[in-house]
Each structure stands twice: as C-alpha cells, then as structure tokens.
Amino acid sequence: MLHTYFQKQIEKILAQGGIHVNGSDPWDMQVHDNRLFQRILTQGNLGLGEAYMDGWWECQALDQFFFRVLRSKAQDNIVSPSIIFSALIGRLFNLQARSRAFTVGEQHYNIGNELFQGMLDSNMHYSCAYWKNTDKLSIAQENKLRLVFNKLMLQPGQRVLDIGCGWGGAAKFAAEHYGVEVTGITVSSEQVKVAQERCKGLPVKIKLIDYRALDGVFDRIYSIGMFEHVGHKNYRNYFDIIKNLLATDGLFLLQTIGGNESVSSTDPWIGKYIFPNSMLPSASQITNAFEGLLVLEDWHVFSHDYYLTLKTWNDNFQQHCSRFNGHYAARFCRMWRYYLLSCAGAFLARTLQLWQLLLSHQGIVGPFRVEREI
Template sequence: MEYPLNSIQTQHRSATLDSFFKKQLELIFNKGDIRINGNRPWDIRVHDNRVFRRVITQGSLGLGESYMEKWWECDDLEEFFFRLLSAKCDEKVITPEWLIGRLIGKTCNLQHPSRAFQVGEHHYNTGNDLFACMLDKQMIYSCGYWKEADSLDEAQEKKLRLVFDKLCLREGMKVLDIGCGWGGAARFAAEQYNVSVTAITVSSEQAEVARERCAGLPVTVALCDYRTLQGMFDRIYSIGMFEHVGYKNYRTYFEVISRCLEPDGLSLLHTIGGNTTTTNGDPWSCKYIFPNSMLPSASQITQNYEGLFKLEDWHVFSHDYSLTLKAWHENVEKHWQTLQSRYTETFHRMWQYYLLSFSGAFRARSIELWQILLSKQGVRGEYRVPR
C-alpha cells in the first residue's frame, strides 16, 4: 500500500515530537530516579506515546488525566509521587493551564459566597456509600493522629481527643463546628464531653447523614456558608475545611471566628498547608476532586489572623496524613467489588490517583498538616498543649 507523501511526513513529525517530549520527561524524571518503562515498582509503563507531549505541555492536569485514561501505569503510585515531589520535578513544568489558573486566582474570588456550595455538590456529595466504605466507623474525612494507634478507627478517635483536649472542652459549653462532614466530630464532642454543638456544612448529603447520626444529642446541623454564621460560642473548631476558603477570604474567615467567639474562647484550625504562598490550586485536583480549592501558606494564615488572635500552638504532623490516605486507599480497594456497580473504572483510577498522589505528597512534605490553636486574649497561667 502506498501512502501520500504528506501523510508520511506528518507521521514522521509526530514521531519526532514524541521522541523530543519523551527525552524532556526522562530528564525531569531522572531527578527523582524514575524511569520510563523501567521494572521497579515506582517506574511508569507507557501504553500510549502521546503521554509524553501531554505531560510536558499540560503538567499535573495532563499527568492525571492520562492516568485516568490508561495511557500509563505504575505499580506503586504513592512511591512514584513521593520521588517526583521530593526531587521537585513538578517545578520543572510550567504550563498554560497553571498560568491561567494563577491569573484567575489573582483576579477572581473563586470562593465567593455564590460558589460556596460547588465543592459540596461536586466532591462531598459523590456518594455516601463510597465514603462509608473508605472512612473509619465515625466517618471522619481528615487526617488521623497515629501516635500509638494501630488502626484507622484508633487514629481518628485519637485525633478527635487531641482536638477537644487542646480546646479544653468542659461540660455545658457551646461549640461551633465549621465544616462538620458527616457529623462524626460533633457527635463525639456531644457524647464524650457533654457540650452542645452547632455544626455546618456545604454538602446536602453530609448534612442529611450528620442529622441522622446526631439524633437525640444536643447537636444542630445546618447547611450554610460560614460567612452567614451568627451567635456566640465558647469554642470553635474547623477540621479540614479551610482548604476551601481561598486566600481572598482568609481575613473574612478569621473575622467571623472572632465575631462568634467569646472573649475567653479558644479556636482550633486543622488544615492542610503549603510550603509556598500561592493564589491558585493544583489544576488536576481543582478540576476533578476539590473545585476552587487552594492550600494556605503559614504566612497567609498568620497575616490574616493578626490583630484578632494570639497564637497558642502550631502542631505539625504531616506524615500522619500519608498514613491516613493509604488506609483510605486500602479500604476503597477492599470494597471496590461492591462499589464498582455504581462507579466507573475511570472514576476508580481517578480516586486511586487522588488518594495515592496526596499520600506521596505528604510523605515528601510537599504539603503539610497543621493544627493551629488560637485565643482572643491569650491563655492565662500555665497551659501545656496536649500532644
């Protein structure tokens, strides 16, 4: 069979470009000791040569989407990301998507009140069956505390006790839970510490389950944005919600906390954080997992509570989130045969990529886990923060 000359030339140019992009990606991966079509667990096996151009030109978005589409495989995705991010390979690729995201983040308030419920609808409403299989018995969707813990259930209970002991909860207190998830923390506080809790979320699915799980307890669950909060509370905590606030709204968040916290009150912020100041989130994560999300830097947090609060404690236990994410991944895989009737294989690969890439990022300390304890007036006398 004879091919037109221009068709042959096109194929040749395409193959040449694929070779060029492959060499570029090899140079980047070499920094993390990752090989293309290598035989080690963290090496990648390529099934479609278009992946090279896609990753070089689209960065994290191209890497994640091509994995979802089965263009490449990796036996140990968590180790792959640990090596990739430890060597800062991600910083070698600057794409139009990243630049556009940075521009949009600087010019627009992606977390405006009119957009507050998008992350709830997109992510937290994914399916209660999925989260029930993935999470611990209390359905806590945040980092566990693995000090002297042998299971996910133990790690999450230790985390809750850590939070509430830091807050010095006492019987009869009025407590505010911002971003309450499926109500696990609010229920635990009410049952174990005899406090009344007002809990809010932007997910209708979470609110429904939280009300069921907290029935009969002094817990009120509301579907609302934190900016609409009224009332006064002795203690306020937020566990895994601040990542959705956005840098344009950090000051507003702390002003709301200050407005609603009693003068002698304490507030605890449990959040993922970034090592550098940014104005936008990761393109793949924002598109597929957490719309409009971004990670605060330490300076963004301190600058925005300045004049409103005094810092009592800043606790870092980032590696614990890697352990938590791996436990979640193991649970999903264990239950996948039950879940696959509702969720597609593309979704399965997306979820694997999400959990294991985040786990690798925490292990590499590319991202951090912080618990920050704040007071309005400063704790009087000797106060040793629990660990």
Template structure:
C-alpha cells in the same frame, strides 16, 4: 510552494515529536530516579505514546488525566509521587493552564458566597456509599493522629480527643463546628464532653447523614456557608474545611472567629498547608477532586489573623496524613467489587490517583498538616498543649 505532508511523512514527524517529548520527560524524571518502562515498582509503564507530549505541555493536568484514561500505569503510585515531589520535578513544567489558573486565582474570588456550595455538590456529594467504605466508623474525612494507634478507627478517635483536649472542652460549653462533614466530630464532642454543638456543612448529602448520626444529642446540623453564621461560642473548631476558604476570604474567616468567640474562648484550625504562598490550587485536583480549593501558606494564615487572635500552638504532623490516605486507599480497594456497579473504572483510577498522589505529597513534605490553636485574648498563666 509548500506541499501537504503525506501519511508516511506525518507518521515520521509524529514519531520525532514523541521522541523529543519522551527525552524531555526522561530528563525530568531522572532527577527522581524514575525510569520510563522500567521494572521497579515506582517506574512507570507507558501504553500510549501521546503521553509524553501531554505531560510536557499540560503538566499535572495531563499527568492525571492520562492516568485516568489508562495511558500509563505504575505498581507503586504513592512511591512514584513521593520521589517526583521530593526531587522538585513538579516545578520543571510550567504550562498555560497553570499560568491561567494563577491569574484567575489572583484576580477572582473563586470561593465567594455564590460559589460556596460547588465543592460540596462536586466532591462531598459523590456518594455516601463510597465514603462509608473508605472512612472509619465515624466517617471522619481528615487526617488521623497515628501516635500509639494501629487502626484507622483508633487514629481518628485519637485525633478527635487531641482536638477537644487542646480546646479544653468542659461540660455545658457551646461549641461551633465549621465544616462538620458527616457529623462524627460533633457527635463525639456531645457524647464524650457533654457540650452542645452547632455544626455546619456545604454538602446536602453530609447534612442528611449528620442529622441522623446526631439524633437525640444537643447537636444542630445546618446546611449553610460559614459567612452567614451568628451567635457566640465558647469554642470553635474547623477540621479539614479551611482548604476551601480561598486566600481572598482568609481575613473574613478569622473575623468571623473573632466575632463569634467569647472573650475567654479558644479556636482550633486543622488544615492542610503549603510550603509557599500561592493564589490557586493544583489544576488536576481543582478540576476533578476539590473545585476552587487551594492550600494556605503559614504566612497567609498568620497575616490574616493578626490583630484579631493570638497564637497558642502550631502542631505539625504531616506524615500522619500519608498513613491516613493509604488506609483510605486500602479500604476503597477492599470494597471495590461492591462499588464498581455505581462507579466507572475511570472514576476508580481517578480516586486511586487522588489518594496516592496526596499520600506521596505528604510523605515528601510537599504539603503539610497543621493544627493551629488560637485564643481571643491570650491564655493567662501556664497552659500545656496536648500532644
């Protein structure tokens, strides 16, 4: 006959399990030279013993949620993630959530047209006041180019010039901006290169600001899914949007580029990329930051534009995104007193975790930043790509 455990026995059993999970996590963290309750900036301090089981059984989702809830802290969260990802510790824990996410991503089109606006409503509509505090003066929400740049404003302007010089923009061209954000890139192209721009977004809040930002310029802002686009363009670019396309739609995306690009046209794809081919995103990031998003691998990109477009250049500057994210984090912290009346402390910790974990991921080269230049027919003769 089995008797129910009394409270002392239950506490003892719980303590034993906590100790077991703690030892498992200590073993994983040891590969990254991270100590639990250590005194170095990248060591973590645990405030709730339930943390150990949660991370071992829930992986990245448990790690992120427990940070949001204040179960642990770290003085240098960016360095913590740099060490964690560089050592491959994230690959040591395989959870049911990860397996289910992989199966769903493989079988379902999470980015189908009926779901296209979810990430806009969830993330990009978070609050223009937050993004105005966080971003540069043009509100460019993508990696800056820090070559010879000392400030975020300079890095973002250099990135825009890099994109448009690679595309060889000339006065009078018709340009398509897929995923225009708050309109900063479209406005810059119209003002500095004298082109007309059709710019689209899936965020109503972005569209509202972009229309005001581009007033009086030959820029048309449209709230729509990229798959509905019509027309022909001299140049097409996408900056920080491809992460929301999804592997089941990559071919559709490049078919659109091929269909809408004039025979002598060029297209630039600026995207975060992954080092391995996958069919789903990180569980924590998908739940709290970018729903239904995933990072393409180089193989997924090349196999899906094959037969449609020709590769002209593939530019990697992943470390620049680490610098950009740290600059965004500094801006949020600097303005937090003005933001905290609208955003909770849980949100604050979530946003810290988002920016600094991504920064550590780029610095460790766990994820990459690519600019890919494609042509319709191939550039004839000598062509030197801007750097």
C-alpha cells in the same frame, strides 16, 4: 519521530527522582500510549492526571512515584499553560466567594455517601487521623478527636461550633464524651442528612449554611479540614468572623492542610476533578490573616500522619470497588486512586503539611500548657 523527542525530555526530568520509563521498580512509569509525553510537557499535572485516568500510563506504587517527583522538584521543569492560567484566575477573581460556597459540596461531598462509607472509618471522618500508638484507622481518628477536644479543654455545658462538620462524627463525639452543645455547619446536603440522623437525641444542631452566614457566640470553635476551601482572598474575613463568634475567654482550633509556599490557586487537576475552588494556605498566609485578631497559643505539625491516613483510605477504597464490581466506572476508580495516592506522595515528600493551630481571643493569662496527649 516527534514523540521520541518528547519522551527523552520526560525521561530526563523523571530521572532526577530516580524514576524510569518502563523500568522495573514499583515507582517507575509504565507507558501504554506514546502521546503521553507531549501531553505532560504541554499540560503539566492536568495532562498527567487525565492521561492516567485514560489509561495511558500505569504505576504500581503511585504514592512513591509522586514522592520521588516532588522530593526531587522534577515538576519545576514543567510550566504548563494550565498552571499559569489557574494562578492568574486565582489572583484576579474570588473563586471562593459566598455565591460559590456550595459548589464543592455539590461536586465532591454529594457524590455518594456509599463511596465515603466504604473508604472512611465507621464514623466517616474525612480528615487526617492521629496515628499515635495504633495502626487502626478507627482508633487513629478517635485519637485525633481527643487531641482536638483536649487542646480546646472542653467542659460540660459549653457551646461549641464545628465549622465544616462533615457527616457529624466529631460533633457526635464531642456531645457524647464531653457533654457539650454543638452546632455543626456544612455546605453538603448529603452530609446534613447523615449528620442529623447520626446525632439524633444529642444536643447537636446541624445546619446547611456557609460560615459567612453564622451568628451567635460560642465558647469553643473548631474547624477540621474545611479551611482548604476558604481561599486566600477570604482568609482575613474568615478570622474576623471567628473573632466575632468566639467568647472573650474562648479558644479556636484550626486543623488544615498547608503548603510550603504562598499561592493563589490550587493544582489544576485537583481543582477540576476533586475539590473545585480549593486552595491550600501557607503558614505566612494564615498568620497574616489572624494577626491583630487572635493570639496563637500552639502550632502542631504531624504531616506524616496524613500519608498514613491517605494510604489506608486508598486500601479501603480499592476493596470497596472490588466488592461493588461494575458499580463505579473504571475511569472514576482510576481518578480516585490518583487523587488519594498523589496526595499521599505529596505528604511523604513534605510538599504538603498538616497543621493544628490553637488560637485564643486575647491570649491566655498565666501558666498554660497545650495538651498533646490522648
């Protein structure tokens, strides 16, 4: 039968990563519908992800499955029309134009605060934690904030801008522990509601605007997990805006997921189901974008910490789903598990990276040592 041919092709590809179809290892693929093999070969990761959502296949250790696929580069053997189409669209059009800025807020961050409350730590930090000397998510997230604010050398009374403030956890922490005034912006109306309530009584303003609508001057600027929505056609303009907003003696910290190669689009499955219009920058795309505008003071890599963060989020989400049995559709739960664990596997394989960059307006004069302790 034709599916036998397709199956042999997939088995050959997966074998490069030590993965077997219907094998006994936890990272092996358990197939429930033989149409899967043709779907993967013709649709790539979009078909693989949708087939998982449809229950066509299962895997006990999904993060390990993706680790082995990506580490062995097995995915390079499949070039589907969806990948080619996404890359072409990303080159031709500005998918992250100002007119489309609120799409990701509406389709991802607004899907339900209850979901994120169940998955994240109590302060709802939706970005990589810093797992130094701890195995608790709440402490690891606080570690990350101290890492960020210590690098920025926050001082009481400074004016601080938080680009992509989420549910307000970082702005609240900065105001409470460092005595600064914070303006936080987001494209999610649900995040604004929570952040404003959380920061009530503090010198914190939360605004529902795109970063391109900002004005003013700030002593410090940081952006944690937002740059992934900027897009390669807007990188230069993004850093030009940062330069114009930053005081001449100011500092800017950027925390972002990155990729090892320069691309013009995101993974088709991620773009369709999780983060519309998203795109991961490469190191060269970032440096080319700020060259001549800002000065690099430090580049910190701690990619494995995102693997630990995503694994913990998945554990929390699975417990949350079990407590709210029937509240979430089975297909949605499978989609969310696929999202968290496929990304976890990519960080473990180091095809995804986690970076913190510290930049200054015109270069720090004299002795300077970047603070990495917490």
